[in-house]
Amino acid sequence: MVALDPQQDDEYIAVHGIPMTEEAFGQLIQAESPYRYELIGGIAYNMTGSSPKHSALSSRIDLLLSEQLGRRRPGHTHRDQYVAIPDRLSVVPDVVLTWNGGDWDDDAYAKPFKIRSPLIVVEVLSPSTEAYDRNEKFARYRRCPTLGVYILVSQMARYVEVYRKSSGWRQEVFIGMQIIHLEQLDLELSLAEIYDGILKESP
Known part of the structure; x- marks a missing residue:
């Protein structure tokens, strides 16, 4: 299981992202979560926030x-x-x-x-x-x-x-x-x- 740093809230992740390998990202999105993430250029972003x-x-x-x-x-x-x-x-x-x-x-x-x-x-x-x-x-x-x-x-x-x-x-x-x-x-x-x-x- 991949755990996100609790100090990095979802607003931060949406804007700045978190460096992550493809393997770790694959584990992250296997977990049930209300949030939706994408890996862009090796950075995982929370995609659920939008204008x-x-x-x-x-x-x-x-x-x-x-x-x-x-x-x-x-x-x-x-x-x-x-x-x-x-x-x-x-x-x-x-x-x-x-x-x-x-x-x-x-x-x-x-x-x-x-x-x-x-x-x-x-x-x-x-x-x-x-x-x-x-x-x-x-x-x-x-x-x-x-x-x-x-x-x-x-x-x-x-x-x-x-x-x-x-x-x-x-x-x-x-x-x-x-x-x-x-x-x-x-x-x-x-x-x-x-x-x-x-x-x-x-x-």
Whole structure:
């Protein structure tokens, strides 16, 4: 078992991180905990803390997707859950949508629970982790054979990037009042709805 230094609280860990080996990090995330950590450049960070705008955008996208899914099963959206990456360390997306019943039934997999079949992954960009989200984290997600769409959402403007497996992960940019169509489950994300009341800027 890996124990974090009790003198280093979670706010400190979120901002400064703690140096850690991959082996030690693997042990850390095996423990049941209300916190979610990621190893970035050999430093473990607590990812459960976020800015109000970051949290609001994540919650809004989660709500928009889950409302469209309705009672269609086995589809579900998740926040603050580890995603298992084949042959790599697990990561924590801001929002993930799955279409596998096992990713809802926490008795289906070994503890601690990890999502095995991500279909759509959303990351809200932050200055401190943007490079990681665009590069290393994106590369890890692409190792998941079920992943079809990767979405990056700006906190600063109505600006969303979409990467689809079907197009070879080519970048698509959506701005202003545009609507993103996700063909996998015939879902839509309207930038007007995503950012409504969150950004003060005019479209």
